[in-house]
Amino acid sequence: MVEVSAQVRRAAGEIIRIATMPASIKDRALALLGPLRRITPYDAAFITLFDAERHRHLPLVRSGFEGAHRYLDSPALVTDLERMDLHGSHRPLRVCDLAPLPDELPLWADHLYPAGFREGLGSGLFTADGRFLGLFTVNSADPRPASDAIRDLLHEIMPVIAYAVDPLRTVAAVAGIVTDAAAGAVVSRAGESIALPGLPRHALLAPGGPVLSAALHRLHGGRVHTTFLCRHNDADLPGPPLLRLTALACSPQPPSDLRVVVLLSPPPPLRGLALTELEVLGLLVEGCPDAHIAVALHVSGRTAAVLLARIMEKLGVASRTEAAVRAARRGLYIPAELTLRTPPREGRHD
Structure with missing residues (x-):
């Protein structure tokens, strides 16, 4: 257990409460800023979701970076973050921990230093099942870095922050409508198939496959729901070699790029149809x-x-x-x- 003050511990507990509250992703991200400031004082904060298709970070909340918005919204930021290993690091990094040095990175040399920032702390946001979601970072004009204890505490609660802003939470709630679903996936705007928490994948839902393509085709033109039957080759399943596919369009909740929830379940009564x-x-x-x-x-x-x-x-x-x-x-x-x-x-x- 990391040794920190009772006040900091209370702030960490508040983050846990915020992560589980019913609200939009953006509202939860905004609510995190208060307790985060009590853990590590900052002058600017940035929580994002990563858009892999467009190779850029989409801000959920952004405060104190007024002069750098254009850069922060560009693929150039992603290049800098990858050099700093923030896309791969599960442990928060301070400026004093960085290699290469900050003055070798455009993010710091051209934007943050001229804006008066001298220290900071950042981490990639990863879910408990290892999915990379985006970025958490705070910056300060105070050149003193956060203590090792604060850095380690943030490392402990970083999965909680990721949970607070995970778009799949809303999608999983939608998927719960199909109570007998046996497999499922979420399709992103880029066509990537992402596993649904609590449900296994299925070969029928392979990206670019005929079944998934048929589902996506039927949701063109603003339709939000479709269901049909498809054959399967699983000899272990009872009954006819059929599964019911249900596809549900994800509600547009920027900056999430999730497009469609696709679920497989046992077929309904077939009314004797062969x-x-x-x-x-x-x-x-x-x-x-x-x-x-x-x-x-x-x-x-x-x-x-x-x-x-x-x-x-x-x-x-x-x-x-x-x-x-x-x-x-x-x-x-x-x-x-x-x-x-x-x-x-x-x-x-x-």
Whole structure:
């Protein structure tokens, strides 16, 4: 246990409370500034999330750096931070700990020193499962560095600060809507697939794969939710070789770059629909005429007509259009692009 004053310990306890409070990421980040000042006095503070696609840090809170905003928002800052090892360091670094020396870094030589700063303390923000989120740094005009004890205390609470600003917390709450989810992932704006806390990954959710691509395609144009069925090859799972995919658009919460939550769960009751019939429904949802359905499934037109009649009977509807609408709403279909051959589209029924 790090030896520090009772006041500093109380401030650390307040940080823990803030990290768990229900609020937006930005509100929690802003609330952290008060207790952090009581742990290590500062004249400027910076808490960011890292945007890997654009290779820059996006500020959650920034105070006291008024003359350096343009530089702090640029990829040049990332280059400096990497030279200082703040993207890889889990332990806070003071200016006196730096190699190379501060006057060899544009961040200090061109921006912080001219602004009157002489010391500081910074660290990468890493979650408990090792994900790099962004940066925490404070700077002071006082040339005296923080003590080893304060540095070590901040090292202890840095995962708590990371937890406070982790965008996946909100996403995990959204994912909780699907109570029987067996696997999941979050897709970033750059197309990266990120594991969801508490859920394993699944091969069907591989970045760039057909299933994930089908999910993302169905959320274009402002749609926030889609669900459909997809085949799997896991012989250990009971029932038909199907999983239900649910995709939920993440609420826009800048500066997070998370785009879509994708979850896999057991299939719903299928109303007696066979795999081929679910594929037919996928083609109906895409607006394909009977002739295209027959070609896609390598069957005769007569067989396709029989399949359509059987599907309408099982769904309790009187027309192919009603069947398509009901299938789209309930997710009772295998998307056309996941069948072996996809005919031209003529208009969707979602």
